[in-house]
Amino acid sequence: MDDRIIDLRSDTVTKPSPAMRRAMAEADVGDDVYLEDPTLNRLQARAAEIFAREAALFVPSGSMGNLASIMAQTTKGQEVICEAAGHVYNYEMGSMSALGGVLPRIVPAEDGILVWAQIARAIREKTYYRPQTALVALENTHNMAGGTVYPTELAHEICDKAHDAGLKVHLDGARIFNAAAYLHEDVAAMTKKFDSIQFCLSKGLGAPVGSMIVGSKDLIERCRVIRKLLGGGMRQAGVLAAAGLVALDEGPKHIPTDHENAQILARGLAKIPGIQIDPKKVQTNIVIFSITASGLASDRLVERLKQRKVLTGAVDPTRIRVVTHRDVSRADCEDALRIIGEVMGAGY
């Protein structure tokens, strides 16, 4: 048991379940660049059905899903309003600018959750010499704000007002199923007003690879062209789609357990001297805590924990992120807490 590594770095580290492996091995496949992969076509139809939209597209990563969605709804020199700690701005290589030719317009928001008044202030005046605002990109759950969730009413209001202002709205819904589990709502109802939605199969849902873009037929056809432009045309991708279908079917059922385990971690961490966290602010499967009071540097603590086979991630010099997922159990979380307590107590 002592050899076991407890990997809390991200929910991306999950490995395909036996059922997923079987489905992958047995998948019917064809060439998807010819639109002939039956399993991929089934996955896309299923994702569209779950989100009650016309169409969906499989993409190799969430980053490509966000980029293709942005490129499909903007032209060069335009602006995309996004939250300052958001994934599209901080963790995607500046691709919207580097490849899409658009500027991110950054707005910081408490807990990563933008409200309409903040967005409204960032919309450019319509004059020919200003870059024009084209798109608003929201993130739900918000990763770096600690897995925070948009109230659905607020998301709807932002979409309605953005549309009134002539803007499109994209949802980086990498963890939209986590938000749905927290709210006890349905992803289709939560996201119905967005023009494009990206969600990850490869996180809490447990698939090894892939994300989906969901939206209108017209949007999806534009995204398909952009995916090819970006080098993301895939051939017998049905082996991945088979895992994606299992992930859509089985994944959401496991997420409430991940959220309970995150609560156990948050409440346990709050009791360890030198750690600050408010467990009431933890809504989903991401737990970010501060170690400022300990005087420790976070990369040092991450290193010490790694030696004890607990993997975590440094967010910045004083904050650490841990993420629960289907490959860590409640017992793993309790073990991790004990080890974090011992390492903090040792005064490293």
Ligand SMILES: *Cc1c(COP(=O)(O)O)cnc(C)c1O
């Ligand atoms: C993980 C993630 C993505 C996409 O990441 P990939 O590694 O490119 O699949 C996008 N947005 C958020 C908020 C994420 O957490």
